[in-house]
Amino acid sequence: MELISCENLVVKYGEKVAVDGVSFKIYPKDYIVILGENGSGKSTLLRGMLGLKRPASGGVIFNFKRNEVGYMPQKTALKKGFPASVQEVVLSGFVNGMGFSPFFRPWHFNRLQEVLKLLKIENLKTMYFKNLSKGQQQKVFLARAIIAAKRVLFLDEPCAGVDPMFAEHFYVVMKMLNEKQNIAIVMVSHDIKSAIFCAKKILHINKKLLFFGEVAAYLKSNVSKAFLKEK
Numbered sequence: 001m002e003l004i005s006c007e008n009l010v011v012k013y014g015e016k017v018a019v020d021g022v023s024f025k026i027y028p029k030d031y032i033v034i035l036g037e038n039g040s041g042k043s044t045l046l047r048g049m050l051g052l053k054r055p056a057s058g059g060v061i062f063n064f065k066r067n068e069v070g071y072m073p074q075k076t077a078l079k080k081g082f083p084a085s086v087q088e089v090v091l092s093g094f095v096n097g098m099g100f101s102p103f104f105r106p107w108h109f110n111r112l113q114e115v116l117k118l119l120k121i122e123n124l125k126t127m128y129f130k131n132l133s134k135g136q137q138q139k140v141f142l143a144r145a146i147i148a149a150k151r152v153l154f155l156d157e158p159c160a161g162v163d164p165m166f167a168e169h170f171y172v173v174m175k176m177l178n179e180k181q182n183i184a185i186v187m188v189s190h191d192i193k194s195a196i197f198c199a200k201k202i203l204h205i206n207k208k209l210l211f212f213g214e215v216a217a218y219l220k221s222n223v224s225k226a227f228l229k230e231k
Helices: 042-049 086-097 104-120 134-148 162-178 192-198 215-220 221-230
Strands: 002-015 014-028 031-035 057-062 068-073 152-156 184-188 201-206 208-214
Touching: 002 042, 014 042, 014 057, 014 201, 031 042, 031 192, 042 134, 042 152, 042 184, 068 134, 086 104, 086 134, 086 201, 104 134, 134 152, 134 162, 162 184, 162 192, 184 192, 192 215, 208 215, 208 221, 215 221
Parallel strands: 014 208, 031 184, 031 201, 068 152, 152 184
Antiparallel strands: 002 014, 002 057, 201 208
């Protein structure tokens, strides 16, 4: 059974259509990379699916609790001078799934340590978030999204601003989460070669859905040939 069903989703900004009648389904252990030109509606599609931007029509059906989703937007920021440690920022990823319990339990801290180690940022744990570089902050936001994800992890340009070595490690981590922890990945990326190499499926949009299917089929498609030729 599908985890999420996106049904004829239309998202607008004023009268301008940003996503036009997109339909597809996300299944357990899917690894979907969303491709398209700048301004093609990739980020808006994620926002519409997550309810962060109200659809003009169509809808999205979740067959699990929405608090089991992790999301890292393209632009994530805390208020300037926000006096939180890295540990506190990452732990905040648990909050939506804690219900009425106001306290973190030992397993929360164990999972925190596991994710920090996974992303090789244990050394940042006690540092103030505001003192980190933009690349380091990006890694912390990624850790927070992973902490929140129990079923699906939505990522919008997750490697923007990070160093090439970490970007390479990032794809190893995504593969592990997908294959070993059964987390479906849905990712917008401009790192086309790496994304295609790691993905199981490609979703290509230009407001409308141009292609959705297996990577091998995408690489043979006219959509792929036209798009990759320009890159």
